[in-house]
Amino acid sequence: MEVGMTRPIRLLIVDDEQRLVETLSKRLTARGLYVEGVHSGPEALAVIQARPFDVALLDVRMPGMDGIAVLREAKKLQPLLQVIMLSGNASINAAVEGMRLGALEYLLKPANLDDVLAKIEEAFKKKRLEEEHLASQRQAGG
Amino acid sequence: MYLHSRVYAKMVAMIKIERSSRGALSPEAGAGRRARWAGTASHGRAATPPPGRRLRRTVLALLLVPPACLLLSALALLTWGPGGSLAFLIPVIAALAVWAALAWPLAARIRRELTALARQRDAFYEELLRLSRAASLGEVASSIAHDLNNPLAIMREEAGWIQDLMRGGDLQGAHTQAEIANALKQIDIQIERSREITQRLLQWGRDSAPQTESVDVNLLLNKTLYLLESELQAAGVRVVKELSPGLAQVRGGAPELRQVFLNLMKNALDAMRGQGGTMTLATRPERGGVRIEIRDTGPGIPAAAIEHIFEPFFTTKAANEGTGLGLPISRWIVEKVGGTLGVESREGAGASFHVTLPAGETLPDTGSGGR
Numbered sequence: 001m002e003v004g005m006t007r008p009i010r011l012l013i014v015d016d017e018q019r020l021v022e023t024l025s026k027r028l029t030a031r032g033l034y035v036e037g038v039h040s041g042p043e044a045l046a047v048i049q050a051r052p053f054d055v056a057l058l059d060v061r062m063p064g065m066d067g068i069a070v071l072r073e074a075k076k077l078q079p080l081l082q083v084i085m086l087s088g089n090a091s092i093n094a095a096v097e098g099m100r101l102g103a104l105e106y107l108l109k110p111a112n113l114d115d116v117l118a119k120i121e122e123a124f125k126k127k128r129l130e131e132e133h134l135a136s137q138r139q140a141g142g
Numbered sequence: 143m144y145l146h147s148r149v150y151a152k153m154v155a156m157i158k159i160e161r162s163s164r165g166a167l168s169p170e171a172g173a174g175r176r177a178r179w180a181g182t183a184s185h186g187r188a189a190t191p192p193p194g195r196r197l198r199r200t201v202l203a204l205l206l207v208p209p210a211c212l213l214l215s216a217l218a219l220l221t222w223g224p225g226g227s228l229a230f231l232i233p234v235i236a237a238l239a240v241w242a243a244l245a246w247p248l249a250a251r252i253r254r255e256l257t258a259l260a261r262q263r264d265a266f267y268e269e270l271l272r273l274s275r276a277a278s279l280g281e282v283a284s285s286i287a288h289d290l291n292n293p294l295a296i297m298r299e300e301a302g303w304i305q306d307l308m309r310g311g312d313l314q315g316a317h318t319q320a321e322i323a324n325a326l327k328q329i330d331i332q333i334e335r336s337r338e339i340t341q342r343l344l345q346w347g348r349d350s351a352p353q354t355e356s357v358d359v360n361l362l363l364n365k366t367l368y369l370l371e372s373e374l375q376a377a378g379v380r381v382v383k384e385l386s387p388g389l390a391q392v393r394g395g396a397p398e399l400r401q402v403f404l405n406l407m408k409n410a411l412d413a414m415r416g417q418g419g420t421m422t423l424a425t426r427p428e429r430g431g432v433r434i435e436i437r438d439t440g441p442g443i444p445a446a447a448i449e450h451i452f453e454p455f456f457t458t459k460a461a462n463e464g465t466g467l468g469l470p471i472s473r474w475i476v477e478k479v480g481g482t483l484g485v486e487s488r489e490g491a492g493a494s495f496h497v498t499l500p501a502g503e504t505l506p507d508t509g510s511g512g513r
Contacts, residue, residue, distance in 0.1 A: 110295035
């Protein structure tokens with residue numbers, strides 16, 4: 001992707017539908033992203049704790065720990081991580097809760113890959129801006 | 143539940159009727175309710191008092207007669223003095239005769255009023271059942287739409303992946319061929335999965351057709367469970383089945399009993415949502431019929447709430463999650479066929495709802511099924 005310029009976008013896909021993660025990873029990797037996929041909330045948090053990501057695609061409804069709970073914890077681990085929620089149904093409650101907790105977008109399944117990609121790029125831009133902003137603040141402060 | 147606001151308004155109007163009929167014979171209800179009825183009457187439209195009020199008047203009249211008789215005899219005794227002629231008995235006998243003459247029509251009237259109350263109550267619950275069935279159809283449809291969107295999302299990505307490969311040019315390579323074959327196979331798998339999901343919706347429609355007179359409880363429990371499967375899984379709820387084989391068929395209509403099971407399972411699910419747990423479905427023969435238990439390992443029902451949970455519109459759930467109708471409707475359905483619905487729960491130790499249903503061979507009685 002041209003957006004990144006210096007490095008590819010680091011994307012984490014979290015969905016209990018294993019095949020969806022697999023194929024989505026292949027398609028997005030083919031588009032120049034660095035993609036990792038996991039199938040549950042605890043796995044996602046372990047990976048987020050281990051390495052930095054720019055954007056996460058996060059399924060709302062998963063067995064055990066749901067997407068909202070993952071979002072809450074993920075934001076503590078990586079405050080700059082941009083999260084795009086992905087859901088099978090238009091639950092207003094989940095969408096509102098997700099936004100309140102700092103998710104950037106709320107997409108409905110089955111989403112069009114071009115739309116998903118556009119949101120990912122948008123999220124990445126936002127993250128870069130926030131990083132630059134933080135860096136300049138730090139410089140001004142130091 | 144997805145309830146239209148007009149439907150909700152109608153339910154609220156009905157609950158008022160229900161409350162007035164329920165309060166009819168309970169003494170503590172009298173004092174509190176009188177003021178409200180007085181208020182209703184002053185609107186000018188309540189020309190005839192509600193049946194509950196008429197019934198209380200009748201009972202009051204009946205109860206006043208014996209003290210009146212006693213009073214008359216006491217007066218007679220005082221008038222004639224002890225040791226006098228037996229003439230003092232005349233007013234007593236007269237009073238008793240009057241009372242007997244009054245009691246017969248009054249008793250008949252009480253019977254009539256009670257029947258009217260029972261009928262009104264049945265109409266109330268019939269209507270509630272109709273409304274709640276429509277609401278749960280909405281819920282089932284929403285849940286099924288959600289389940290369907292996952293295979294759809296996978297199919298879209300598989301088709302997209304094939305397109306990606308085609309755009310890549312090299313279609314003859316063994317790797318590309320294998321990828322395409324794999325994607326097509328996956329699409330077929332997801333179509334089969336979708337078909338099973340739509341089958342559930344079709345099954346729901348089929349089971350809603352009236353009116354089987356006897357029901358295989360184990361089969362119906364399994365079918366109902368199927369509707370909630372993905373929701374239970376998403377909530378982290380494990381299901382344990384302790385179903386006795388070879389149970390008698392029970393009395394009742396499949397759509398109505400399914401509504402009961404669905405309500406009880408949904409309550410168990412809601413109690414454990416977020417924290418996970420175990421839902422146990424148990425059946426066993428009991429006194430010629432069947433006993434069904436639906437247990438959860440949720441937080442249990444607070445002691446203060448447990449005596450109210452079968453009252454319409456009482457709910458411990460959040461405003462947009464529960465209407466407080468599931469349990470009262472369930473109890474009504476079960477009692478209508480001569481069964482019982484009860485609960486045991488301690489705070490912090492889960493809840494266990496038990497349903498008993500009589501076997502289906504005997505003819506259903508025509509009783510109107512009050513509490």
